[in-house]
Amino acid sequence: MDAVPRTLFRRVSALPIRLTMVRLCGRLLVLACALVLPALAAPGAQAKTCGSYTNQAAAQRGQDTRDADGDGILCEALPCPCLLPGKAPARPRPATPSAPLLGQSITFGRPTRRAGCRTHDGLPDPRCTPGARFSRVTRARVCRPGYASSVRNVSTATKDAVYRAYGLRGHFDGRDGEVDHLVSLELGGSNSAANLFPEAAMPRPGAHEKDRLENALHREVCDGHISLSRAQRLIARDWVAAYRARFG
Numbered sequence: 001m002d003a004v005p006r007t008l009f010r011r012v013s014a015l016p017i018r019l020t021m022v023r024l025c026g027r028l029l030v031l032a033c034a035l036v037l038p039a040l041a042a043p044g045a046q047a048k049t050c051g052s053y054t055n056q057a058a059a060q061r062g063q064d065t066r067d068a069d070g071d072g073i074l075c076e077a078l079p080c081p082c083l084l085p086g087k088a089p090a091r092p093r094p095a096t097p098s099a100p101l102l103g104q105s106i107t108f109g110r111p112t113r114r115a116g117c118r119t120h121d122g123l124p125d126p127r128c129t130p131g132a133r134f135s136r137v138t139r140a141r142v143c144r145p146g147y148a149s150s151v152r153n154v155s156t157a158t159k160d161a162v163y164r165a166y167g168l169r170g171h172f173d174g175r176d177g178e179v180d181h182l183v184s185l186e187l188g189g190s191n192s193a194a195n196l197f198p199e200a201a202m203p204r205p206g207a208h209e210k211d212r213l214e215n216a217l218h219r220e221v222c223d224g225h226i227s228l229s230r231a232q233r234l235i236a237r238d239w240v241a242a243y244r245a246r247f248g
Contacts, residue, residue, distance in 0.1 A: 050075035057083035103136030105190035108236040117166045122240050124197035129182055131236030132195035137188040143222040148185040162196045177201045183232050184214040205243050213243040
């Protein structure tokens with residue numbers, strides 16, 4: 001066999017091997033790109049946006065959205081339930097019934113003062129705190145478990161205003177007293193300032209004894225022994241007298 005045919009034979013024989021090598025290199029290149037590109041993209045791009053989740057806790061678990069302020073808390077603008085790094089989801093606060101369900105705040109007297117108020121023998125100043133109720137709250141509603149906590153809505157600013165109205169610089173801590181609803185929420189009382197006063201625990205009967213009376217009146221209402229409106233009037237007019245009538 002002369003030189004030219006032999007050279008051609010070698011080239012033809014090597015062609016399948018070269019094609020195999022090209023295909024193998026191509027596959028290795030694709031695999032390398034698949035491994036390298038996600039690592040390069042991770043710092044600057046995320047798999048999802050906050051809009052992909054319905055609440056903050058779900059986004060925090062997902063760990064695939066952008067942390068705008070770098071504090072480790074993802075999608076802080078989303079509604080709760082919420083989840084902090086390493087924490088359990090926070091329970092959502094009970095929704096406050098809408099105003100149409102509760103109605104207006106109706107006072108048991110006309111407030112005539114917003115300053116210079118004074119408590120007397122455990123009772124609030126009727127010129128400042130005559131008591132108030134929600135107009136559309138019924139016996140069935142107040143006797144529903146969880147009602148009182150669902151409607152409680154007294155801000156710190158409102159409490160501060162009540163302390164100022166009664167001329168008190170110090171604030172109670174719960175053990176020595178509290179800013180209390182004259183007509184309690186569990187008896188249909190409202191969150192109006194006309195239904196709030198600073199109530200000391202001492203002398204007795206004081207804040208803790210009033211809590212006992214509120215629970216007793218609530219049971220009487222829910223057991224059908226007394227009407228809701230009657231219980232409201234008793235506690236608004238003279239809660240101390242109502243307490244002594246029941247407990248001595």
